[in-house]
Amino acid sequence: xxxxxxxxxxxxxxSFVQRLHGIYEHSPWIPERAAAQRPFATLAALKQALQAVVxxxxxxxxxxxxxxxxxxxxxxxxxxxxxxxxxxxxxxxxLNLCSAEEFAALHKLNADYNAKFGFPFxxxxxxxxxxxxTREAVIATFARRLKNQRADELxxxxxxxxxxxxxxxNDLLGVKLAFGPQLMQWSEELAQWxxxxxxxxxxxxxxxxxxxxxxxxxxxxxAGMQVGIDAVGNVVxxxxxxxxxxxxxxxxxxxxxxxxxxxxxxxxxxLMPIAxxxxxxxxxxxxxxxxxxxxxxxxxxxxxxxxxxxxxxVTGNFNMALLDAVDTDGITMRxxxxxxxxxxxxxxxxxxxxxxxxxxxxxxxxQGPVLLEHGLPxxxxxxxxxxxxFLVELQGVASHAGTTPMHMRKDAAAAAAExxxxxxxxxxxxxxxxxxxxxxxxxxxSVNVIPGTCKLSLDIRAADDAVREAAVKDVLDGMASICGxxxxxxxxxxxxxxxAAPCAPWLMQQLGEAVERCGVPRFDLLxxxxxxxxxxxxxxxxxxxxxxxxxxxxxxxxxxxxxADDADLSAQxxxxxLRRFSPQA
Ligand SMILES: [Zn+2]
Numbered sequence: 247x248x249x250x251x252x253x254x255x256x257x258x259x260x261s262f263v264q265r266l267h268g269i270y271e272h273s274p275w276i277p278e279r280a281a282a283q284r285p286f287a288t289l290a291a292l293k294q295a296l297q298a299v300v301x302x303x304x305x306x307x308x309x310x311x312x313x314x315x316x317x318x319x320x321x322x323x324x325x326x327x328x329x330x331x332x333x334x335x336x337x338x339x340x341l342n343l344c345s346a347e348e349f350a351a352l353h354k355l356n357a358d359y360n361a362k363f364g365f366p367f368x369x370x371x372x373x374x375x376x377x378x379x380t381r382e383a384v385i386a387t388f389a390r391r392l393k394n395q396r397a398d399e400l401x402x403x404x405x406x407x408x409x410x411x412x413x414x415x416n417d418l419l420g421v422k423l424a425f426g427p428q429l430m431q432w433s434e435e436l437a438q439w440x441x442x443x444x445x446x447x448x449x450x451x452x453x454x455x456x457x458x459x460x461x462x463x464x465x466x467x468x469a470g471m472q473v474g475i476d477a478v479g480n481v482v483x484x485x486x487x488x489x490x491x492x493x494x495x496x497x498x499x500x501x502x503x504x505x506x507x508x509x510x511x512x513x514x515x516x517l518m519p520i521a522x523x524x525x526x527x528x529x530x531x532x533x534x535x536x537x538x539x540x541x542x543x544x545x546x547x548x549x550x551x552x553x554x555x556x557x558x559x560v561t562g563n564f565n566m567a568l569l570d571a572v573d574t575d576g577i578t579m580r581x582x583x584x585x586x587x588x589x590x591x592x593x594x595x596x597x598x599x600x601x602x603x604x605x606x607x608x609x610x611x612x613q614g615p616v617l618l619e620h621g622l623p624x625x626x627x628x629x630x631x632x633x634x635x636f637l638v639e640l641q642g643v644a645s646h647a648g649t650t651p652m653h654m655r656k657d658a659a660a661a662a663a664e665x666x667x668x669x670x671x672x673x674x675x676x677x678x679x680x681x682x683x684x685x686x687x688x689x690x691x692s693v694n695v696i697p698g699t700c701k702l703s704l705d706i707r708a709a710d711d712a713v714r715e716a717a718v719k720d721v722l723d724g725m726a727s728i729c730g731x732x733x734x735x736x737x738x739x740x741x742x743x744x745x746a747a748p749c750a751p752w753l754m755q756q757l758g759e760a761v762e763r764c765g766v767p768r769f770d771l772l773x774x775x776x777x778x779x780x781x782x783x784x785x786x787x788x789x790x791x792x793x794x795x796x797x798x799x800x801x802x803x804x805x806x807x808x809x810a811d812d813a814d815l816s817a818q819x820x821x822x823x824l825r826r827f828s829p830q831a
Contacts, residue, residue, distance in 0.1 A: 268414060298621075449502060481541035493829065494603050497609070516540075604827075605786055627754075658700035676708060
């Protein structure tokens with residue numbers, strides 16, 4: 247039986263609950279409570295309402311919902327005692343086809359999981375591309391989540407239940423996603439070009455990087471754009487307007503990756519507008535501005551340790567001295583560009599004219615857990631955090647761990663420990679402020695020697711430059727007093743100082759309205775990571791839309807994931823934004 251949104255909006259309470267009875271396992275109270283929110287303007291709004299009921303339920307109701315699900319492993323899965331929906335979903339992952347070892351591993355994980363949490367392990371086994379997760383992926387996820395704390399794991403089970411419900415709702419309503427599956431498919435195809443086998447690495451001007459650029463150019467061309475690859479390697483597609491004197495709205499992101507990175511970081515923001523242009527062209531729809539889609543060649547800084555090469559070229563801020571930078575094989579950037587057929591002399595001409603550009607908007611996977619925590623598929627970025635990074639070296643005195651009395655020590659590692667806690671404590675006191683000591687070493691240390699030297703890194707970021715600068719000052723002052731008290735010397739080297747890039751309120755407003763028209767509440771969040779929009783802010787007003795990141799928000803990692811539904815909703819938001827875009831008065 248299928249239904250549609252208008253039927254669901256119009257029918258009485260009993261039939262509303264009845265029609266949605268299979269969406270959340272044995273839990274009619276969920277549609278019952280959500281019914282009061284009718285009418286739902288979009289499917290996304292219905293999903294949000296159902297999810298909110300679960301979020302607002304008591305813990306015992308939530309546990310009841312989780313426990314209403316059959317165990318993924320175990321006899322029940324084999325004996326076929328599941329609801330019809332579960333049986334067919336689990337069959338897709340081939341869990342009924344386990345080897346003896348896999349079967350044993352699943353049962354061991356299942357027993358440990360039940361003993362630790364007291365509720366069944368829930369996993370939406372239909373993977374992000376629509377195919378079932380492999381048994382290997384199911385087992386790896388099971389093992390990873392077994393390490394979670396109970397509250398986090400309960401929240402994860404509820405998210406998985408929402409995902410299962412989403413898939414069932416799509417089936418029930420006969421939903422055909424216009425963009426999501428295509429975006430997932432293209433991301434998979436692009437990920438096949440890598441500098442190494444078995445992992446996704448796409449560093450600047452490697453063979454894989456050039457193949458990726460060519461594939462993007464092909465897709466842009468097929469979508470109906472004028473396409474070129476510029477001298478720095480940016481792939482630029484233009485969907486031209488008929489309006490006389492039209493300005494250009496730019497969108498895009500980067501196609502290079504970190505080492506062993508994820509498939510969606512950067513690429514999502516290029517592929518999405520390509521899919522949108524294809525859609526517009528198929529409908530014969532033009533925009534009142536030129537839409538320029540840029541696949542930026544370099545953002546991550548993997549090969550030459552210099553970030554934002556692509557976007558800096560577009561703003562005219564490309565530093566030509568970088569052409570002499572060398573990679574670990576001693577190849578200069580200049581030679582790498584020449585080998586790829588690019589003439590670096592043409593790089594300055596890439597710079598756009600400020601007066602031609604109306605705005606820049608970038609869609610990017612969040613790369614963090616905030617949207618996941620809030621149960622929202624998309625968010626509007628307020629600013630890209632500014633950052634300060636330092637390397638610190640502490641110099642104490644290395645001496646005998648057995649013979650030196652405690653009050654006579656100059657222990658560099660003990661001073662470092664105080665500094666780590668100072669950073670944590672100080673950076674917990676500001677809005678949109680974070681601080682991290684990510685590297686901490688006792689070079690040449692031994693078990694029986696008091697640490698003489700300790701090296702650590704310091705990374706402080708904030709939405710507001712004054713907030714960041716105040717935190718940096720307090721941390722450096724505190725470090726001086728800790729070291730003074732302990733008679734430990736210290737050296738501080740600043741390695742990064744980047745100002746925050748605020749997103750333009752008028753663009754955030756239009757993006758937020760597009761989010762709301764798609765049936766999702768507007769939610770604003772800070773970007774703690776740097777993005778091409780940060781560089782483009784030197785040229786024009788910028789805005790960013792974040793798409794929810796699965797797997798706890800993990801990114802820069804092969805576990806980075808998102809769902810076809812979230813990708814699709816993001817594309818609907820971007821399309822709606824573009825259709826209604828109105829330039830700043
Ligand atoms: Zn990125």
